[in-house]
Amino acid sequence: MKFVDEARVEVVAGNGGNGMASFRREKYIPKGGPNGGDGGRGGSVIAVADRNINTLIDYRYARLHRAKGGEHGRGSDQYGAGAEDIILRMPVGTEVHDAETDERLFDLVRHGQSEVLARGGQGGLGNLHFKSSVNRAPRQSTNGEPGEQRLLRLELKVLADVGLLGMPNAGKSTFITQVSNARPRIADYPFTTLHPNLGVVRVGLERSFVIADIPGLIEGAAEGAGLGHRFLRHLARTRLLLHLVDVSMFDVNRDPVAEAIAILNELKKYDPALYDKPRWLVLNKTDTLAPDDRAARIADIVARFPWKGPTFEVSALTGEGCVALCSEIWKSMVEHREPEPDDGVVDVRFEHDD
Ligand SMILES: Nc1nc2c(ncn2[C@@H]2O[C@H](COP(=O)(O)OP(=O)(O)OP(=O)(O)O)[C@@H](O)[C@H]2O)c(=O)[nH]1
Ligand SMILES: [Mg+2]
CATH class of the missing domain: 3.40.50.300 (P-loop containing nucleotide triphosphate hydrolases)
Structure with a gap:
């Protein structure tokens, strides 16, 4: 197997889903209250150190790692589902640098150590949350937050005594x-x-x-x-x-x-x-x-x-x-x-x- 000890990757976390503004509409129930659910959380991109991996070769071929966005909230009190995180397995001894500033962000030195490389966006709030005694029919909802994205440089320095x-x-x-x-x-x-x-x-x-x-x-x-x-x-x-x-x-x-x-x-x-x-x-x-x-x-x-x-x-x-x-x-x-x-x-x- 080819040994690779340097790679550049782009990690993009998922956006949070938007919150929904909607109202209960049913026959014989006039003025149903707000029922817009929250958006789901976007998926994060996470690095995990794995002693069974010896090289960064996988990251030479797959450079872009993008997690999915959260689902939008829906009416009828339905919350959007959160997206799954993406796990990137890396050799123990991998240093993760910000490729733009060259700052060292993480050093994966223990088997199983995990670090969030890009955090998924929080889901937005549905109008359910904005109901109050003075506003029974809120029309506002918030949009999901964008997921983080980063350009990273991975550098493997093997751990030996x-x-x-x-x-x-x-x-x-x-x-x-x-x-x-x-x-x-x-x-x-x-x-x-x-x-x-x-x-x-x-x-x-x-x-x-x-x-x-x-x-x-x-x-x-x-x-x-x-x-x-x-x-x-x-x-x-x-x-x-x-x-x-x-x-x-x-x-x-x-x-x-x-x-x-x-x-x-x-x-x-x-x-x-x-x-x-x-x-x-x-x-x-x-x-x-x-x-x-x-x-x-x-x-x-x-x-x-x-x-x-x-x-x-x-x-x-x-x-x-x-x-x-x-x-x-x-x-x-x-x-x-x-x-x-x-x-x-x-x-x-x-x-x-x-
Ligand atoms: N007689 C003898 N031969 C040795 C000894 N150690 C290594 N050799 C021989 O020297 C040659 C080179 O050995 P390697 O272990 O491949 O050398 P290396 O330092 O790893 O070389 P590179 O991987 O090319 O940097 C081989 O033919 C070995 O059999 C020793 O102690 N005695
Ligand atoms: Mg040798």
Whole structure:
């Protein structure tokens, strides 16, 4: 399925039905009183966050969402029926902006959260309501209110605790496959991953965190090289970035340190706040290093790295080092989370659904 994380839609709520001015007319009952009913309420357009939806693709095709108007009131005390609301299901993580002012109106962060995008108009009052001791035959009624309408820009920013950053082929998808229930495509050519994938890492009973695997980033992404840098928006809500670096030595012209620096520059260009997020270095593909070369290779890379932070050595393919890394992630998340009961025991198990 195609992944779409931006869309523009127009939402138009229904108008309220008009109130009616009419009088009771029956044989042998002269001067029957007012009996005009109220108009019904117009339908609203409502957004609901749904965890079973992963993309905004539906909104690329269907742009106009118009709810029906309420029925007009009628004579003989009949009220007009209200119109049904229209429900627009959107992925969790969707931000709703006013397309004209760019103001952020809503942020759908919880499954089931619902927000009114355009409110249906109230129905008008029938002349029943205007009867009084001094006016027994009121002729007035009111018209229904117009429904709201808005142009909206929807932007999906996936909700994940941890984001994976790295060059194409660094092994991001292999890593998320190793540690979570996600099953993205893996291949030895660049840009295998074309859209974000989320995976749940289970860390013992009732404990888990979510990792986002995004397309690889290359130098010049800010200017559109490769897939560009637009997918970096999906790292915006994470609390920790894992920067995966391929340490294998198959290609002697490839310098992992230069590559990593290029990525950091792209990150900074895209958004300094993203650059300032906690970031750990994950040296991947350690299984490809001959035991004799390994220590020297790793030491050289770490020494030439311009910033110092937590560093891990893993093989996403064999799983070596992955449990240790995930326990550290969990510990750091518990530390930075609102206090909750924790017995300090970290028991990482990778559950595969298939
Ligand atoms: N030997 C070895 N190969 C690995 C390891 N991790 C990934 N690979 C291989 O590296 C290649 C790229 O892996 P992917 O997981 O698709 O890389 P990616 O970072 O998701 O790449 P893009 O989606 O293109 O950005 C595949 O052929 C993997 O099998 C590892 O730890 N050891
Ligand atoms: Mg990938």
